[in-house]
Amino acid sequence: MSEESRTSIHGQWSSRTAFILAATGSAVGLGNIWKFPYITGENGGGAFVLVYLICIAAIGIPIMMAEVMLGRRGRQSPVNTMAALAAEEGRPASWALLGWLGVVAGFLILSYYSVIAGWALSYVFRTASGLFSGATADGVSSIFTNLVSNPESLLAWHTIFMVATMVIVSRGVKHGIEKAVTYLMPALFVLLIILLFYSMSTGYFSQGLEFMFSPDFSKLTPGSVLVAMGHAFFTLSLGMGAIMVYGSYLPKETSIAKATFMIAVADTAVALVAGMIIFPIVFANNLEPGAGPGLIFQTLPIAFGQMEAGVLIGTLFFVLLVFAAWSSSISLIEPAVAWLVENRGMTRVSASVWCGLAVWFTGIGSLLSFNLWADKTWSLVVFGETLFENKTFFDTLDGLTANIMLPVGGLFIAIFAGWLMKPQSSKKELNTTEKGYTVWINLVRVVAPIAVMVVFLNVVGVIK
Ligand code: PHE
Numbered sequence: 046m047s048e049e050s051r052t053s054i055h056g057q058w059s060s061r062t063a064f065i066l067a068a069t070g071s072a073v074g075l076g077n078i079w080k081f082p083y084i085t086g087e088n089g090g091g092a093f094v095l096v097y098l099i100c101i102a103a104i105g106i107p108i109m110m111a112e113v114m115l116g117r118r119g120r121q122s123p124v125n126t127m128a129a130l131a132a133e134e135g136r137p138a139s140w141a142l143l144g145w146l147g148v149v150a151g152f153l154i155l156s157y158y159s160v161i162a163g164w165a166l167s168y169v170f171r172t173a174s175g176l177f178s179g180a181t182a183d184g185v186s187s188i189f190t191n192l193v194s195n196p197e198s199l200l201a202w203h204t205i206f207m208v209a210t211m212v213i214v215s216r217g218v219k220h221g222i223e224k225a226v227t228y229l230m231p232a233l234f235v236l237l238i239i240l241l242f243y244s245m246s247t248g249y250f251s252q253g254l255e256f257m258f259s260p261d262f263s264k265l266t267p268g269s270v271l272v273a274m275g276h277a278f279f280t281l282s283l284g285m286g287a288i289m290v291y292g293s294y295l296p297k298e299t300s301i302a303k304a305t306f307m308i309a310v311a312d313t314a315v316a317l318v319a320g321m322i323i324f325p326i327v328f329a330n331n332l333e334p335g336a337g338p339g340l341i342f343q344t345l346p347i348a349f350g351q352m353e354a355g356v357l358i359g360t361l362f363f364v365l366l367v368f369a370a371w372s373s374s375i376s377l378i379e380p381a382v383a384w385l386v387e388n389r390g391m392t393r394v395s396a397s398v399w400c401g402l403a404v405w406f407t408g409i410g411s412l413l414s415f416n417l418w419a420d421k422t423w424s425l426v427v428f429g430e431t432l433f434e435n436k437t438f439f440d441t442l443d444g445l446t447a448n449i450m451l452p453v454g455g456l457f458i459a460i461f462a463g464w465l466m467k468p469q470s471s472k473k474e475l476n477t478t479e480k481g482y483t484v485w486i487n488l489v490r491v492v493a494p495i496a497v498m499v500v501f502l503n504v505v506g507v508i509k
Pocket of ligand 1: 071072073074075076077154278279280281282283285287373374376377
């Protein structure tokens with residue numbers, strides 16, 4: 046197929062804005078609002094945030110440009126895009142494996158992502174019922190504990206969320222994804238700003254800021270640097286083909302550099318604002334910043350219980366959080382669904398049903414991690430270094446995908462785009478200024494791959 050006539054069989058975004066919204070929809074999700082605050086709390090604050098920001102700028106943005114570029118050039122699911130581009134550039138067909146790594150990572154991430162989205166969904170109803178009005182920090186905490194210790198109710202919420210995701214995915218790119226995100230993303234941001242004002246009124250705002258922005262490097266371990274880097278991939282939806290598959294639906298004329306920049310800035314802003322909302326509430330109520338995955342569910346309801354119109358604002362907040370999770374989960378499964386449609390001749394509907402069922406089933410392991418399987422744990426030791434210790438099924442999946450699979454995927458994307466693709470191909474596809482291209486190619490060839498390797502080698506103790 047000649048380059049000019051390539052289009053995706055799955056359709057195309059109606060405009061550049063549609064792509065930016067959809068990709069922002071993918072990027073902004075539970076990662077920003079649920080995960081970023083709790084891992085920042087667990088890893089000691091400021092220094093961790095700084096490493097995360099550096100990873101976004103030096104690794105995330107260049108790799109995101111590479112991913113969109115590969116997707117738009119290949120115009121197929123990541124597996125087939127990698128196969129086609131490898132053939133075009135005279136590289137081994139085994140590059141399709143990179144697409145497969147992404148399919149598996151997306152699948153595993155969605156399985157636990159949906160469980161957490163289920164928590165958010167259940168909080169819509171809890172908040173709306175006025176349950177939190179005037180509740181104490183202890184009361185709010187025990188409401189959370191009651192939820193996660195009940196596997197049947199977690200299963201019900203997880204099931205509802207998975208069904209909703211697969212309904213949108215089965216409707217396809219333009220009708221499903223594009224429409225869903227156009228209004229929701231801006232609305233979420235407005236709500237976050239309202240909550241930010243609440244946090245400013247707690248009297249602990251500056252303490253929150255200090256925790257997030259004054260770096261104490263003694264708190265930084267090789268493990269927390271890995272988590273910060275892994276999170277840069279996770280939050281930008283990188284390293285598994287989600288952004289690649291969205292790039293494959295991108296119209297030819299769009300500037301990839303500008304679009305990427307806007308997406309990364311929006312994503313980072315949401316995470317930082319979420320942190321600035323949560324930590325003042327943590328300190329004002331004498332809570333533990335390192336409380337783990339329940340952190341937002343144990344803090345925000347206190348705010349909703351105290352503030353004017355808290356029932357309304359809180360309910361809206363959880364509704365929007367569910368939508369943000371929804372627009373991310375769609376992109377987690379899209380690479381698998383697109384492949385089934387392309388290679389197995391399935392309709393989008395049956396591809397969605399099969400993928401959804403398999404992900405749903407895997408998710409059961411994660412939801413049990415908070416109750417019946419809470420003491421079934423694993424440890425991983427590599428070269429005598431303990432990589433993780435006593436992790437539940439949920440923690441293990443999260444660590445394996447976000448901190449290992451996504452960075453490995455990103456590393457190979459950078460190597461392919463930077464070293465194995467002819468510069469004239471990448472230059473043509475990126476279509477940016479000479480200077481912009483030089484900066485990008487150096488980041489993608491040298492800075493990003495070395496940074497990822499150094500972080501990995503540091504964790505396994507090969508370099509200290
Ligand atoms: N970026 C999403 C979030 O922050 C999660 C995600 C990861 C989505 C990887 C797609 C791919 O919630």
